[in-house]
Amino acid sequence: MRQTLSLRRGVLLLALILACSAVARGQDTASLRGTITDQSGGVIVGAKVILTNSNTNISRTTTSGNDGGYLFTSVIVGTYSLTVSHASFQTSVQTNIVLELNQNGRVDVALKLGESSQTVEVTAVVAQVDTASAGLGKVEDERAIRDLPLLDRDTLQLGLLQAGVFAPDPDDSSGNPFSVSGQRSESLTFLLDGANNTDFLGNNIVVSPNPDAVEEFKILTNNYDAEYGRTSGGIVNQITKSGTNQFHGDAFEFIRNDALNARDFFAADRSSFKRNVFGATTGGPIKKDKT
The missing domain is CATH 2.60.40.1120 (Carboxypeptidase-like, regulatory domain)
Incomplete structure (x- = not known):
């Protein structure tokens, strides 16, 4: 009898885990x-x-x-x-x-x-229009992440380009990059590849992926489905890149210096400033036609 009860509990636990996995998978696909x-x-x-x-x-x-x-x-x-x-x-x-x-x-x-x-x-297909969901939000794709300037290489800065997304109040101590739809910045939920990426103590992001690893991200600003829930201040959903059949790589350098800076009105000379952020990435298939 006791063994049967333990088996039932184990089956129930497994079913709950699998159900949660299916929901999480739907959030990044x-x-x-x-x-x-x-x-x-x-x-x-x-x-x-x-x-x-x-x-x-x-x-x-x-x-x-x-x-x-x-x-x-x-x-x-x-x-x-x-x-x-x-x-x-x-x-x-x-x-x-x-x-x-x-x-x-x-x-x-x-x-x-x-x-x-x-x-x-x-060969030319009309852009897909989502008619099955009433959620409001916008995707920032790999091209925007690659081509637009990012201070400190923080991809979430691009969120400020979206409607309904605002810079947080100067007195905000959460450390989150923005607030959504008039809510507090602490009311955001962060997801990474469908899994929760939110620190429950400060309600801010736990892991901020390198821009070279991010495929795209989406900020749901309003009217999102019940599968997200929990907070009212917007859903920030990031997904990382999957593999391809081709070997690839890139190199980058972001330069900021005083060459184009204006002199402060009250200063005798321009302040010296030089900053170089550089790096490289490479990748490729372990086995083609597999991921």
Whole structure:
């Protein structure tokens, strides 16, 4: 009897852990759905739909249901191609589908009559509009992180470019980089790859990743889903980069000095100031087509 009770408790604990993992995974990924039709608008049942990551060549496959719909969940953010095929129809390939953090993307595909060996490729896809969520927020992607100047190489400084995000009060002692929607800066929640990254004592960020390791981040400013909860001052969700099939690297140097500084009105000369922040990164696949 005692062994049975212990086993039940163990199974219950495992179920709770797995449930929490699924929720956390949903916070650092995206989803893609759509409907497969013919040119007359009739739905196509049983079409083969393949979603392929352009960086890793990792693919996921599904088929369209009775309503012609397909759905991919827990998709790692990045650029994808979508291949749809069915007997008696030409194969459709759509490339450059960009899925961002927490996005519910949608791509509907209309197949043309013809042999499945014939391929129709669409290389320019309209930007995805999230119609499944009412949450307000904006994604800062890798390009913004790489190209815009960052004091102390702090990626979260870019959050101040978003609507509803403000610099904290000068008397604020939390150390957080901003406040959201009129709330206190201590009311923020920080997530890293879907896991809680908030120090519960000061309610500030625990780990601030190197900018070279950040794929993108999103600040949810209002009306976000119940899965986030806990605080009312905004959700700061960062995700780190995953692997690619190519070896890559970069080098950088950020320079600040007195060459372009103005002389203080009350000073006889310009103050001497020289600051150089430099470094390099490199990476590559351990095994291709795996992540």
